[in-house]
Amino acid sequence: MAKRKKWIKPRHRIIQAIAKLVLWPVCKLKYGITIEKFKEQENRPYLILYNHQTAFDQFFMGISFKGPIYYVATEDIFSMGFISSLLRFAVEPIPIKKQTTDVGAVMNCFRVAKEGGTICMAPEGNRTYSGRTEYINPAVAPLARKLKVPIALYKIEGGYGVQPRWSDKTRKGKMCSYVSEVIMPEEISQMTDEELAERINKGLFVDEAKADAVFESEVRAEFMERAVYVCPFCGLSEFESHGNEAFCKTCGRTVTYGEDKRISGKDFEFPFEFFGEWYDYQKDFVNSLNVLDCVEKPLFRDEVKIKEVIIRKNKIPLRDEAKFSLYGDRIVADEGTEKEWTIPFLEILAVSVLGRNKLNIYHGTKVYQVSGSKRFNALKYVNIWYRWKNISEGNENGKFLGL
Secondary structure: OOOOOOOOOHHHHHHHHHHHHHHHHHHHHHHOEEEOOOOOOOOOOOEEEEOOOOOOHHHHHHHHOOOOEEEEEEHHHHOOOHHHHHHHHHOOOEEEOOOOOOHHHHHHHHHHHHOOOEEEEOOOOOOOOOOEOOOOOOOHHHHHHHHOOOEEEEEEEOHHHHOOOOOOOOOEOOEEEEEEEEEOHHHHOOOOHHHHHHHHHHHHOOEOOOOOOOOEOOOOOOOHHHOOOEEOOOEEOOEEEEOOEEEEOOOOOEEEEOOOOEEEEOOOOOOOOEHHHHHHHHHHHHHOOOHHHOOOOOOEEEEEEEEEEEOOOEEEEEEEEEEEEEOOOEEEEOOOOOOOEEEEHHHEEEEEEEOOOEEEEEEOOEEEEEEOOOOOOOHHHHHHHHHHHHHHOOOOOOOOOOO
């Protein structure tokens, strides 16, 4: 039997050391961030857990810690042909299927830990839309216990103000990142999984849905419609944003997004002061829907592109211009045409948002990636499917909507 190659390669240390020298000034310039070095690291591996705020988060930790880090990353970055091959050669991330139970990813984590590597993951699995640290799967606790390495809880603060997930642009403001707490294996062994999960939740919680700093930009509300699809006056709706304002296409009401992250109505009183409150209202609204009653006409329609993701290889274009209709129990592409294609919710294993507004649909053995215009809202597909899932499993009071 051939001996299995090691995950950790000497080149990873060299490449990441060079990358740190280049990325530190880039991070400072782009995000205005202060990155605190972890001086107590010593010569031992860690499991780094962090709250996920920006697309650059992994670089902040790379600068804080000495030596190479092996990041748990969504399989999407492994399906980009040559770029994916280059990433694997340079840093060998640990691939994971988003929103699914991935035994292979767990086994690879054990493998890296056994070889003495530091592992890094965002237990939220998603960047925050609300400004608060979102749902953390409690399964992270037993995994952390079995790795038998210290847990470093890494906090990122200010990232939601500098660049909300729904925005393309960074604002002028301040951020910081640092190791807030270390939990040693001896302490972990004395805790139950529930206690450890609670400790991780508390240690990573950040609430930026409040006026705690100033973030300057001339396009503060731009692309807010990627994250909101429920109007407090109209219910399910669509929005459009320009500059510092966004308006509901149904009632026409316009809101302004301020430099202090406050939301205000234009010539009317808006019921929410911060985006996080609006986001919570949206989730509550969806959790009050009986989506099984929403099967006669579509809740939303979008124009999209559809690709099939060949995991760890590439993406194959399937339809460049498709009309997507979202119902309470299915998704239909090109409805009413000879190319009509129905994906029943019953056949979907998982749905997830990637990046700002790409949608992955795990349909049987296939993975489809859906992208629309810059204003496309992928979040509503995830939320509606999870609402259907909760109801169909007899859990009508379930609150989890996918992230």
